[in-house]
Amino acid sequence: MIEKYATKEDYSKYGSKALPENEVEIYLELASIDINRATLTRIERRGFKNLTSQQKDLIIKATCIQAEYIKDEGTYDNGDLSSYSIGGDLTVNTKETIDTNDKLKISRTAFFYLKRTGLTSRII
Helix, strand or coil, X not given: CCCCCCCHXXXXXXXXXXXXXXXXXXXXXXXXXXXXXXXXXXHHHHCHHHCXXXXXXXXXXXXXXXXXXXXXXXXXXXXXXXXXXXXXXXXXXECCCCXXXXXXXXXXXHHHHHHCCCCCCCXX
């Protein structure tokens, strides 16, 4: 079972209420996966309950925002592939993306909250 970083109650407090009532839990679970991935699995490794109150609050807000982002944008639409070629040699070209949040398919606002936790940096 995947640990969800936000509950329906959290969503009713921090979300815009854009998610259908019967789908909130599903989107929060998907968002929790994305949020954990964006923090390089540091939340999972440290344990959500072991984080500071401020980190938890920021993660909860980011999860609610990410849930709505998934509803609007979809999941894992890996648009990084721009072309490929098969024949003799295999060639794969990818689009250059500037922002980490774009690479991870994370909402800019959610990633902003996550950066404030200190859990997204490659060097800790």
